[in-house]
Amino acid sequence: MVRVSNPFVAFLNRYTTASPDHEAAFDEYVSNGPEPPAGSLRLTTKIEQFLTNQFRQPQPPSVILTGNAGDGKTYLCRQIVNVLQGKEPERWENLIDQPIEYNTMRFFIVKDLSELSEEKGKEILLRLSQTLQTPDQRDRYLIAANEGRLRALLSTIVGHKELKEAIQTQLDQGPAYHQSLIVLNLNRVATSTFVPAALAWMTDQRNWQACNECPIQLKCPIRFNMTRLTAQPVQQRIKMLYEVLERSNEHVTIRDMLIHLAYTISGGFDCTQAQQQVQERADMSYLAYYENIFGRDDDAGFRRKSHVTRLLHRFNIGSQSIFAIDEFIINGGETIEEQQHHQAIFGETVDLHFKAFHQARRAYTEGIESERGQDVLRWLPHCRRKLFFERNHPDDQQLLPFRYFSIYQRLLDQPQGKHEDIVSQLIGGLNRAFSRLYLTQTGQLRANERLYITTQYVHSVNQPHPIVLLTLPIENIRLIVNTTSDQHLDLPARSLYLHIAPPPTQRHAEPVEWPLNILLFEHLMRIADGGHISILADECELEVRRLKDVLIQQFATVDISANEVAFFVPARHRYELRRLRIDEQGRLAIS
Numbered sequence: 001m002v003r004v005s006n007p008f009v010a011f012l013n014r015y016t017t018a019s020p021d022h023e024a025a026f027d028e029y030v031s032n033g034p035e036p037p038a039g040s041l042r043l044t045t046k047i048e049q050f051l052t053n054q055f056r057q058p059q060p061p062s063v064i065l066t067g068n069a070g071d072g073k074t075y076l077c078r079q080i081v082n083v084l085q086g087k088e089p090e091r092w093e094n095l096i097d098q099p100i101e102y103n104t105m106r107f108f109i110v111k112d113l114s115e116l117s118e119e120k121g122k123e124i125l126l127r128l129s130q131t132l133q134t135p136d137q138r139d140r141y142l143i144a145a146n147e148g149r150l151r152a153l154l155s156t157i158v159g160h161k162e163l164k165e166a167i168q169t170q171l172d173q174g175p176a177y178h179q180s181l182i183v184l185n186l187n188r189v190a191t192s193t194f195v196p197a198a199l200a201w202m203t204d205q206r207n208w209q210a211c212n213e214c215p216i217q218l219k220c221p222i223r224f225n226m227t228r229l230t231a232q233p234v235q236q237r238i239k240m241l242y243e244v245l246e247r248s249n250e251h252v253t254i255r256d257m258l259i260h261l262a263y264t265i266s267g268g269f270d271c272t273q274a275q276q277q278v279q280e281r282a283d284m285s286y287l288a289y290y291e292n293i294f295g296r297d298d299d300a301g302f303r304r305k306s307h308v309t310r311l312l313h314r315f316n317i318g319s320q321s322i323f324a325i326d327e328f329i330i331n332g333g334e335t336i337e338e339q340q341h342h343q344a345i346f347g348e349t350v351d352l353h354f355k356a357f358h359q360a361r362r363a364y365t366e367g368i369e370s371e372r373g374q375d376v377l378r379w380l381p382h383c384r385r386k387l388f389f390e391r392n393h394p395d396d397q398q399l400l401p402f403r404y405f406s407i408y409q410r411l412l413d414q415p416q417g418k419h420e421d422i423v424s425q426l427i428g429g430l431n432r433a434f435s436r437l438y439l440t441q442t443g444q445l446r447a448n449e450r451l452y453i454t455t456q457y458v459h460s461v462n463q464p465h466p467i468v469l470l471t472l473p474i475e476n477i478r479l480i481v482n483t484t485s486d487q488h489l490d491l492p493a494r495s496l497y498l499h500i501a502p503p504p505t506q507r508h509a510e511p512v513e514w515p516l517n518i519l520l521f522e523h524l525m526r527i528a529d530g531g532h533i534s535i536l537a538d539e540c541e542l543e544v545r546r547l548k549d550v551l552i553q554q555f556a557t558v559d560i561s562a563n564e565v566a567f568f569v570p571a572r573h574r575y576e577l578r579r580l581r582i583d584e585q586g587r588l589a590i591s
Contacts, residue, residue: 070255
């Protein structure tokens with residue numbers, strides 16, 4: 001077999017390679033490779049344009065960039081140096097003390113404050129502080145810093161109140177654009193917005209022309225993945241997975257995204273390995289992009305290395321049996337249109353090991369007692385994942401372990417809506433979570449109209465009876481959406497909160513605003529609907545307990561004059577709210 005190697009495959013694998021240089025200086029490591037035929041990756045972002053506009057002003061501010069390793073701090077510093085001096089920096093360390101002259105201003109660039117000694121880092125911050133005290137100074141700074149390192153250095157500086165307040169306030173509350181110092185936290189950037197652009201560059205046909213001479217191009221899993229990932233529906237599915245992570249309060253850096261998407265295409269294989277697999281007639285279905293994207297079981301090393309893969313692997317997409325989906329995979333649908341659609345998705349391609357899946361499916365449907373007839377069960381998870389990305393059907397959404405993700409997105413897109421029905425369901429979920437009882441809308445109990453905040457249990461024989469310490473009507477509870485439309489964000493940051501107002505007896509108490517990410521929202525909605533899966537319980541029960549503690553601490557009071565205690569008791573197939581009261585004659589009465 002004639003050996004053909006595509007240099008771009010090797011370039012992609014530079015992203016997925018594990019080495020000290022790769023981890024410590026990702027931007028430099030990747031940029032030192034040969035430029036691909038389609039050119040270097042260029043992600044145009046609002047934050048880059050914002051910085052460029054700021055530094056081109058006659059009186060620009062100084063800027064501090066914070067964020068995780070891999071958020072693009074070095075990349076942004078490189079782009080700004082290009083703007084200021086028209087070329088790449090030759091030696092970054094020179095820019096710390098030797099400024100770039102631009103528009104009568106002197107710009108000092110620190111691409112990583114963590115690389116400097118504590119003494120030098122303090123010196124840089126003190127020099128920055130002087131520019132705040134004398135705004136007519138010509139010196140300006142662009143500093144990239146890990147937030148922890150930045151806060152640690154600030155704590156060692158005595159005095160310089162203006163510098164400390166300017167940095168700490170913006171770290172906690174967001175940037176203030178009209179000060180002489182702007183602090184931008186790259187953790188607030190939604191990486192999902194860049195997924196389509198990154199995939200468009202990785203699948204650009206100019207980068208894959210070398211494959212045209214390859215004898216295995218029709219059987220190559222890398223080439224197959226590249227072709228599939230050019231499809232817009234597939235790209236949108238991948239983007240949606242990133243959005244789910246962001247709604248779960250999981251920040252994905254640009255570096256994490258590029259590592260993950262590169263591995264999704266190549267699976268860590270190079271051209272030589274792929275050609276050898278074809279020559280050996282090996283089953284390469286496990287290298288399909290929808291297997292790589294969740295981290296393959298045979299490559300546990302990469303799963304440990306890849307933050308995104310570890311997060312997505314928890315979703316277990318494809319492991320759950322859903323009758324409508326499995327029926328389509330095995331039987332191909334009832335109508336001619338469905339059967340044609342089935343053939344288009346499950347044709348004889350490398351991701352289904354050519355005829356192997358079809359032979360197993362035929363043996364199973366025809367009732368042939370053989371090992372091949374049982375192989376179709378092995379194919380089902382694989383085929384479910386394929387459907388998730390390549391078929392636009394409502395059933396496929398069920399493969400994602402978030403039944404209520406579309407509702408959650410709708411709430412964020414309609415910030416002015418009242419959403420009483422959703423609030424009612426959330427109250428029902430909270431009541432069941434607080435009391436550990438399956439409370440329902442029966443009798444005088446309004447489990448979805450009033451929030452019952454319970455405290456310690458009273459025991460009668462072996463049956464626990466949670467005491468109701470506080471009750472809040474549904475009118476005190478509403479959903480609100482906080483929107484942050486910062487100039488440097490490509491996507492407005494939106495957060496969902498449950499706003500809980502205090503009872504009339506505590507009118508001076510501050511309302512409680514409880515952030516609802518997709519995990520908590522899904523957890524409560526599933527409890528309200530009658531059940532939940534364990535992964536959500538593990539992630540969310542502690543947060544629900546904290547909410548209960550906050551509500552008791554801020555809203556609950558002991559009213560001695562009430563002479564009453566409320567508690568839940570079992571009544572056949574439901575629970576009822578009972579009140580134990582001491583009347584004026586000192587007699588006990590239960591209602």
